Amino acid sequence: MTEDDDKKAGHGAALARKALERLLARAENAASKGPAQTDRAGRSVTLPLSEKSFPEYLRLHRHADKAVCNANLQLAERDGAISIEWDSRAGERAHVQRIVLCDGARLAEHLGIEPRWDVVAQAERQFELHVTEHPVLTHVLEAWRKGNLVRGTRPGDVASWLDAIRVMESCAPRGGDDIAIRRLSASLFRDSKRIEAIWPALDALVQGDATMVQSEMEDLFSELGLVKFPPTLLVAGNAAVMYGNETVRASRPYVGFAPSVLRSVQIDPGFGQRLLTVENLTTFHEMAGQRPDDAIVIYTGGMPSPSWKRAYAVFLKALAPTATLHHWGDIDLGGFRIASHIAKCCEQEGRSLRLHGMRADAVLPGTVTQRELAPSARREILRVCERWGWGEEAAALGALAVEQEAMEPCWPE
Template sequence: MREGVVLSGEEAANSILGKLLKRAENALAKDASRAISLRLSDKSVPEYWRLQRHKDKLECNAVLRVAEKQGGIKIEWDKRADENSQVERVLLLNENLLASYLGVVPRWVLIEQASREFALYLALYPILEQVLEKWRHGSQVRNSKPGDFEVWISAIRVIDYCRNKVGDDIPIRRLSASIFSNSKRLETLVPYIDSLIQNDLSAAIREAEEVFSELGLVKFPPTLLLAGDLAVLYGQQETRVLRPYIGLAPKEIKAIKKEVSFSYLLTVENLTTFHELVSQRPQGAIVFYTGGMPSPSWKRVYKLLLQELPRNASIYHWGDIDGGGFRIANHLAMCCLEVGFDLRLHCMTASLLSSDTVIARDLSLAERTQIQNICERWSWKNEKDGLGPVAIEQEALPIVWPAT
């Protein structure tokens, strides 16, 4: 109830009964067995004491009597006032009858329904247990409230579809229309999709583009940008990669082979840096633009390229020094591991930043922890030890090539 708002007698009674029902919901969430009641004090139920007209007070008391007759509550009357004119306390007798009288579906019923709906998915998505627990205590989860189980199940449908189409690029709106008969619904599910993928409700929600790329969801088919002394089997035709770079549809790339002696492979997160690098690329170096978080089709081509390189090849990645940049590096490191390589990071320590650089933002504690965990996983000690307190965009750093 808003401060200072005077309700009608019926509105005040429904507000009182709603507060009592909320106490019942909270008590059941804690599995409490004590009696549940609500004392109508000026502090806890000000709306009752603001009923200045005798008519409104009578109306409020009458509504409470109806709820009592239906078996949901018991009224304790103030013995100091005229007979049955002033309510002192309302006691809960039957929470389900009270909810029925108010015409609402109580939280415990919504949780039971959500538990049944989630049962099939708990093994693969254990985070749903945490969602239920938070709902049970009345908290919202990613703006979903008890009863909003459908958004989580819809998110699971998207994830499962994409994982069954691994390696494919899937148009976002076409998939959304085919699953939900609504071309834009999928884009509203990002917070739930991301939580399910990360299996962590405390993790910050990532940008939609990053989440979609991880699943292979695209707004339009991507163009793969590649620079190097290479030949690509593109469809049924072999095509040389000309200077400064070539743009190709990743799904049409069947194989890649190097044409000259190899120096190293460098993947680059941002487009500006990619263009600056390829304009001065030394012979033997391969530069590959990730386009942010790499999609499954991009990673397929990346692994084709890795398979062409010698076993002692130097593989580098250069990206932003922030959570997103290191999550991209984590994905690339997993690709390298599958093919038998170790990924090294290039220019991803804060010590490279000049003192006069304008800083966009500080790294949050959660983001720093995530970066350090990724570095620990892949033994990137220099990057872990050199992590500063701020996020650094790749474009803020000068162009530097890996040492050969």
């Protein structure tokens, strides 16, 4: 046989394998609905070698190419993986009309491929100890059975999810401490950037739902207390802060503290009537510069970290019971998620949080909008508003997201 003949024979064999792989893919999809060899309606899994389903076979114009392809399909039939339906009008075993699955496991073995149902079954065994605590893994398995990606992970990518669980378990006992993300990643996985690589799976575990809108990576890490460098708590207000073993006054325009060292706060009588938290740094600087004497403004640094929340609780304890609490952030999902975390801090101290500047209908005409709100993001914002009783913000929510920096600074009345 010449080199040219080898190439032609190889073409016929490759086409047969392609047809068998496509049949296996159909079997894998059918297996998520019923027995591996049938679909949900009990119909056999087949692949017609037709113009619609597999036109490559009809384009085999050389008799030798088709003969090699047919011979390779017959090898799979001999292994008990498939049966072949021949077109009797074309002559004795000359033209294949369709191939029919007989045994999905045997077909996978014939091809040397681990079928998706085995991959998912193995993943299910590996997830077994964690499903009760993380029910989202059940959704992951169900999506994998259908061949779908979940947060960027393919069927069988168990390591990403188990590693994400290890991260959560490492963060949980640290309370309000900040954790150097790359140091933790290196200690857990001997890879300083592994946590950053698996953050979409980690986000789904934290939210408890892989279908919810994905958080921003930095927001997720802040929520868990994972930091690249220790955060600074920026405060503007008439307050004396017990900082380590010293008392430091928060003089104008503002002062920065390491939140982990902040012990207690004393607010001058009559000067802590309202506390405003601000999501973005530009707006914080503007608000600090025009702060009324009776107000305190604190920069959240985006999503509050555990150490920030602990320091915020210290300020809440120092405020008079009549003091009002406000938060101002972006009119988007991230902004409302941040507000929700701060509202929970307030709730734990027996207080309630009001929103400021987050009513979309109060935004001035011509304000630059960042992007359209995805329907899923809008639905989640409405759920957040319902949870905390922010009815005015829910009623005013439009179809556009608005960045806080695009709005003129103003103080709550």
